[in-house]
Amino acid sequence: MLVLPKGIRHIPGFLSRSAQEDLVEVIRLVVAEAPLFTPEMPRTGKPMSVRMTNCGPLGWVTDKERGYRYQPVHPITGRPWPALPDRLLDLWREMSGFEGPPEACLVNYYGPDAKMGLHQDRDEQDLAAPVLSISLGDACLFRVGGLRREDRTVSFRLDSGDLVLIGGESRLAFHGVDRLYRGTSTLLKREGRINLTLRRVTPWRGEGNGG
Numbered sequence: 001m002l003v004l005p006k007g008i009r010h011i012p013g014f015l016s017r018s019a020q021e022d023l024v025e026v027i028r029l030v031v032a033e034a035p036l037f038t039p040e041m042p043r044t045g046k047p048m049s050v051r052m053t054n055c056g057p058l059g060w061v062t063d064k065e066r067g068y069r070y071q072p073v074h075p076i077t078g079r080p081w082p083a084l085p086d087r088l089l090d091l092w093r094e095m096s097g098f099e100g101p102p103e104a105c106l107v108n109y110y111g112p113d114a115k116m117g118l119h120q121d122r123d124e125q126d127l128a129a130p131v132l133s134i135s136l137g138d139a140c141l142f143r144v145g146g147l148r149r150e151d152r153t154v155s156f157r158l159d160s161g162d163l164v165l166i167g168g169e170s171r172l173a174f175h176g177v178d179r180l181y182r183g184t185s186t187l188l189k190r191e192g193r194i195n196l197t198l199r200r201v202t203p204w205r206g207e208g209n210g211g
């Protein structure tokens with residue numbers, strides 16, 4: 001059996017087909033209000049192959065000039081991100097083990113040739129909360145390592161309906177997506193993969209304490 005780094009949890013097949021279909025519908029509504037945009041690498045402006053949008057009070061964006069950050073509005077429309085759907089809030093409550101609510105859901109859309117280089121999720125101030133990842137559509141090869149880029153990594157396949165928790169001592173673990181397995185799911189109307197990541201961004205100070 002594959003041994004994952006401590007703090008990484010893979011939960012295969014967590015979402016039923018109908019739960020996955022419901023989530024796709026919910027995401028379609030989000031994308032209708034907050035269109036997918038092409039993120040750019042900081043400084044170089046090189047476009048990423050994944051397209052993105054967000055829902056929740058904050059959204060993760062990146063562009064040439066200002067780099068990686070969270071902001072309350074869509075970078076193109078200038079409008080606030082759509083609200084976090086109840087289904088995602090429920091899933092976070094059930095699975096995150098974290099008291100406070102998530103503030104951002106990053107929606108990543110992978111076309112058949114998209115991938116994501118090894119990186120850390122480190123733009124959040126509250127690192128006590130895990131990142132909760134949800135996979136929908138075509139499967140991919142996911143890679144996760146340690147806290148240094150050069151640490152050994154393990155790779156495993158993420159299928160539609162799988163969850164991954166990135167937390168604890170692996171909260172800052174390097175991770176990425178090497179490739180998609182095209183045509184492995186019938187969930188989406190076209191080839192591709194949607195990944196949702198739920199994140200707590202600002203420090204959570206507990207109920208009724210301004211958190």
Ligand code: SIN
Binds near residue numbers: 116133142175197
């Ligand atoms: C991410 O690290 O933001 C995406 C991970 C994934 O697509 O599974």
Ligand code: FE2
Binds near residue numbers: 119120121175
């Ligand atoms: Fe990430």
